[in-house]
Amino acid sequence: MSSAGPSSSKNKRGPPQDSSPTPTPSQLFGASSAHSQDTAMPPAKKQKKNKDEAAENDSKKKTPKQYHLKKNALTDDEQHINTAFQTHIRLLAGLHDQTAIPRKPSEAVLAAFDERFTTTQDYRNATVPLCTRLITLRNELANTRSTISKRLGRIEEGAIEMIIATLAHYHFDMWCPNLSDNAYSAYNMVHRTIACETFRQAVVNHDYTFIAPINLQKAQDKKLLVQLYSSYVWSYFKTIYDKEQRNPGAHQERLQTNKVLSRRSDLATRRLRYVQGDGFPTAIRLLVKEPAAHSDDEDDGQIRVKTGHSAHVTRFIREIDTKRKAWAPFQASSGNRIKERNCVLPAIPIPSALPAPPTQVPINWFDPAHFNVLPAAFRARYMNHKRAVALPSNYELIFDPNSDWKGLEDDEFMEIYGNEVLKRYKLPTEQELKNLREAANEDDEDEDDDEEEDDDEDALLFAFLSGTRPISGAGKGKDKGKDKGKGKAKAGADQDVEMDGQ
Helix, strand or coil, rough: CCCHHHHHHHCCCCCCCCCCCCCCHHHCCCCCCCCCCCCCCCCCHHHHHHHHHHHHHHHCCCCCHHHCCCHHHHHHHHHHHHHHHHHHHHHHCCCCCCCCCCCCCCCCHHHHHHHCCCCCCCCCHHHHHHHHHHHHHHHHHHHCCCCHHHHCCCCHHHHHHHHHHHHCCCCCCCCCCCCCCCCCCCCHHHHHHHHHHHHHHHHHHHCCCCCCCCCHHHHCCCCHHHHHHHHHHHHHHHHHHHHHHHHHHHHHHHHHHHHHHHHHHHHHHHHHHHHHHHCCHHHHHHHCCCCCCCCCCCCCEEEEEEECEEEEHHHHHHHHHHHHHHHHCCCCCCCCCCCCCCCECCCCCCCCCCCCCCCCCCCHHHHHHHCCCCCCCHHHHHHHHCCCCCCCCCCCHHCCCCCCCHHCCHHHHHHHHHHHHHHHCCCCCCCHHHHHHHHHCCHCCCCCCCCCHHHHHHHHHHHCCCCCCCCCCCCCCCCCCHHHHHHHHHHHHHHHHHHCCC
16 A cells, blocks of 8 residues: 655645634635624625524534435436545544444543633644554454445555544544534534545545546535535434434344345345246246245344245245256356355244235235234235235146146136135135225214214224225225225335334
């Protein structure tokens, strides 16, 4: 790794030169801050100033979600800048992997900062501990596998020297915004200024070109940098910080759950591609398409099984896995295929930590004994499929090359194979379906009733908890055309499934 020489470090990478020991407000907050301007101004400008201050006061009440920028709101150039800026912020904060939690500045640091802006006393910075901390960090990064840490490890030493010098200029021995305070406190504004200005200088010195091509002109856009900074620090970091304060360990749990979800999604994709390539019908594709239809695993490599999953379907999926793994070496490789984990099924089954069932599968995904004792509203969800059953009950037929079941139309399959399987499942009766619809539409039946509001709340609550939704071709009667409550019920069901699946 190259190191900038002493002269280049002073001339190119040092902080802005200032003979005053204390940075002025204009240096800290930029030209946009009018708080330090006491000179007289025309009434029109005073009015504009008051509006700007009111807007800033409103912005102080923002929640993390309101600071968030969506990826699709950024151009390709802006996305490259965003990736580099996030790496820069992590370097400043010393957060070199996803598991790191943003820290809170000590009371001594906050008190020293406040004192500096109320008195002329100059508290001393500690550049030696800072240098030691950064050097130690760089040594640790060499042995890590994290993408974040690998990026940090590639940053030139000259950029780190510039950051150290800039922090020393502002009399800090570490960069640590106060996420317990609002984004516009003086302390936090100084940290935003340090992050933006050091990043702009690092970009000019081409310190982040290893990440992506950086548009130098756009990277100097202060407004853009403030938006990117606020999204990352005051949305992403702030959310992590607040959750960790309420529930220590919550961030690590979320990361672990995300890893499990990602692996389960990859597994669903692999299985779906195989059944597509082997000519299986739509019902089989639906059987494996949803990630929620599959078991999951954790870092120990032990399979966590889905409660209520049919043993017949499980056996079919295991056979699919055997066949697709045997076929994998003969497929054309792109050179960067991710190696699949070899997971084992423990002797004593471990239930999945993500128990929410799939919603679009044929009914025989479920074990009949499990399915038949579930609430009627849940069982009604699986009555809409053209082909309610995906597999013949005779397992020997499934992979028999002489069997014709894969080529049958849905009606033919159900008549020959499916109806026999369907008899094992207890579907809601006509009366149960009618009762479900009436409960979901109670608010439409008593418009003049004094308790109309309460009935509406009860109906919506029932619909949300039961997960009911419109059922095609099921039941008759005066409720058939009513859909006001049904639409709300479906939205509630989707939300409930999403919450369970997290």
